[in-house]
Amino acid sequence: MARTRWQYAAIAATVSLSIAACSDNTSWFKGESEAVDSALNTLVSDLDLRQDPRAGRNLPQITDPLPQLGRDLFFTKALGGGMDSACVTCHHPSLGGADALSFSVGVGAVNPDLLGEGRVHGGGLPLVPRNAPTVFNLGLWDTGLFWDSRVESLGKTAGANGAGSGIRTPDTLLGTADPGAGPNLASAQAHFPVTSAEEMRTSAFENGSSNEDVRSHLAARVGNYGIGAGELATNTWLPAFQAAFSSTDTAENLITFDNIAEAIGEYERSMVFVNSPWQRFLDGDTDAMTQQQKEGALLFFTRPGDGGAGCAACHSGPLFSNGMHTTVAFPQIGPGKGDGPTTNDDFGRERETGNPQDRYRFRVPSLLNIEMTAPYGHAGAYATLEEVVRHYDSPQRTVDTYFANGGWCQQDQFRDLASCASLYPDAVSNTQLALDKLRQEQRDRVSLFGQIDLEDAQVDQLVAFMQALTDPCVTDRSCLDPWIANNASSGHDGIQLNAVDEAMNPL
Numbered sequence: 004m005a006r007t008r009w010q011y012a013a014i015a016a017t018v019s020l021s022i023a024a025c026s027d028n029t030s031w032f033k034g035e036s037e038a039v040d041s042a043l044n045t046l047v048s049d050l051d052l053r054q055d056p057r058a059g060r061n062l063p064q065i066t067d068p069l070p071q072l073g074r075d076l077f078f079t080k081a082l083g084g085g086m087d088s089a090c091v092t093c094h095h096p097s098l099g100g101a102d103a104l105s106f107s108v109g110v111g112a113v114n115p116d117l118l119g120e121g122r123v124h125g126g127g128l129p130l131v132p133r134n135a136p137t138v139f140n141l142g143l144w145d146t147g148l149f150w151d152s153r154v155e156s157l158g159k160t161a162g163a164n165g166a167g168s169g170i171r172t173p174d175t176l177l178g179t180a181d182p183g184a185g186p187n188l189a190s191a192q193a194h195f196p197v198t199s200a201e202e203m204r205t206s207a208f209e210n211g212s213s214n215e216d217v218r219s220h221l222a223a224r225v226g227n228y229g230i231g232a233g234e235l236a237t238n239t240w241l242p243a244f245q246a247a248f249s250s251t252d253t254a255e256n257l258i259t260f261d262n263i264a265e266a267i268g269e270y271e272r273s274m275v276f277v278n279s280p281w282q283r284f285l286d287g288d289t290d291a292m293t294q295q296q297k298e299g300a301l302l303f304f305t306r307p308g309d310g311g312a313g314c315a316a317c318h319s320g321p322l323f324s325n326g327m328h329t330t331v332a333f334p335q336i337g338p339g340k341g342d343g344p345t346t347n348d349d350f351g352r353e354r355e356t357g358n359p360q361d362r363y364r365f366r367v368p369s370l371l372n373i374e375m376t377a378p379y380g381h382a383g384a385y386a387t388l389e390e391v392v393r394h395y396d397s398p399q400r401t402v403d404t405y406f407a408n409g410g411w412c413q414q415d416q417f418r419d420l421a422s423c424a425s426l427y428p429d430a431v432s433n434t435q436l437a438l439d440k441l442r443q444e445q446r447d448r449v450s451l452f453g454q455i456d457l458e459d460a461q462v463d464q465l466v467a468f469m470q471a472l473t474d475p476c477v478t479d480r481s482c483l484d485p486w487i488a489n490n491a492s493s494g495h496d497g498i499q500l501n502a503v504d505e506a507m508n509p510l
């Protein structure tokens with residue numbers, strides 16, 4: 004069936020290419036724009052793209068009691084071992100649900116409340132080796148979370164968000180359900196950042212303890228009982244938990260880490276931002292996208308062999324991800340995950356499966372609201388969507404140009420560091436290994452990464468199409484307000500993270 008759909012797409016692509024050939028790119032005649040509309044409508048029907056991303060999913064509203072509690076937990080530094088880092092540190096709604104940095108800075112920041120550009124670690128360099136993905140639309144994932152899906156649904160049931168079929172986490176072996184994962188992928192994931200010394204725990208807090216002991220201590224701190232009693236100067240969490248869980252139970256029974264993770268997960272699952280121009284176009288509003296965006300859509304969904312860019316081979320479905328792990332060889336910069344002879348490489352999915360075939364494979368990311376979450380890739384190497392598209396057009400040349408132009412030193416996070424150029428001496432060779440693997444996979448015909456040859460105008464069209472995946476709500480502070488903890492208050496414990504930007508303006 005898939006092949007037939009791609010064949011139909013080929014017909015649409017042929018139409019679009021003949022249009023491109025006779026257009027001068029500045030003036031559009033009515034007939035030409037109608038031809039693009041009709042080609043795109045054909046493609047949308049044939050690929051069955053007209054879907055509601057929320058369909059069949061049981062997603063909460065932010066006004067529901069559990070997401071309300073989850074939001075406040077997401078914003079409190081009480082869940083950071085040293086009380087200087089919160090979930091929101093790296094996933095702020097005003098920053099696209101991420102942090103606008105190549106590499107996150109968690110504990111030990113010069114100013115813990117300053118998020119985004121200008122956030123620096125006291126030691127100078129970021130310690131987290133991967134880019135923070137958005138937490139928006141988390142409820143649309145059915146496969147796995149993290150760049151290597153180390154939190155993974157065992158059943159991958161469509162529409163379930165990991166519920167009902169067991170979830171593997173870093174606390175269990177590959178393929179084995181974690182009995183403590185909670186109801187869905189979001190709750191399962193929320194058990195882990197608090198255990199990471201760089202992200203939230205600090206090396207001093209519960210040093211050498213098990214993940215379970217770290218979590219119990221934090222829950223006891225929030226609940227003001229046992230080992231955590233008295234650790235917060237003020238504490239009104241119990242009534243908040245009682246309201247959210249409609250219960251009169253004690254703190255010991257109600258403020259457990261599993262309940263904390265469930266509430267945070269429900270908050271994340273309430274962040275559904277899918278009302279993009281693309282979705283409005285699918286819903287029948289022909290004028291929701293510009294001509295250029297529509298041409299970009301045609302390229303995006305058409306196969307390379309048919310003159311398209313082949314993006315939908317991996318970025319498919321309403322989430323724009325097939326949930327698989329593939330090699331695309333974006334630059335490997337930063338401290339890495341300790342892999343390879345240089346110990347600063349990142350083997351991606353192989354780290355979980357142990358299978359060398361999976362080396363340099365990363366989970367295909369969603370492209371919803373992608374405009375808001377630069378820099379891009381698992382190591383946050385590329386600063387713009389244009390660079391990303393050029394990478395697909397010519398991976399080796401784009402990587403070479405990237406490093407020739409200074410690599411990571413082009414980025415705001417590194418630009419001002421005196422020793423910038425010498426920071427990651429193995430970045431070029433590690434990236435080359437990934438590029439070689441990509442080429443080998445292409446030769447072996449196991450790669451979904453097609454050979455394409457884009458003109459500059461087509462690069463712009465693809466970028467424009469990706470900009471049509473932005474829900475206007477995520478660019479509007481007042482629309483996002485329900486997901487941001489009330490910054491006129493210091494929260495339930497006096498250490499809510501009320502974020503500011505580099506200019507000290509509230510986020």
Ligand code: HEC
Pocket residue numbers: 088089090091092093094107108109110131133134135136137138141147148149150151189192193196197201202203267271
């Ligand atoms: C120091 C920054 C930092 C903090 C603090 C942090 N995260 Fe993250 N988060 C990241 C990074 C980096 C990744 C990607 C890590 C990887 O894939 O290996 C990530 C991944 C995620 C993901 C996976 C998203 C996806 O699409 O796969 C979710 C969900 C998430 N974080 C939620 C949370 C929650 C909930 C908290 C608080 C309990 C939290 N994060 C705290 C940086 C952070």
Ligand code: HEC
Pocket residue numbers: 303312313314315316317318328329330331332333365366367368369370373376378379380381382388391392395450451452453465
């Ligand atoms: C072979 C599968 C595959 C194809 C084909 C593909 N992508 Fe990707 N895409 C990925 C993977 C995997 C990543 C993550 C790479 C990494 O982190 O190093 C990614 C990352 C991206 C990102 C950055 C996302 C983020 O959150 O940082 C964008 C943007 C993107 N792709 C757009 C496109 C476009 C446009 C096309 C078509 C020209 C395309 N992709 C084709 C697999 C693919």
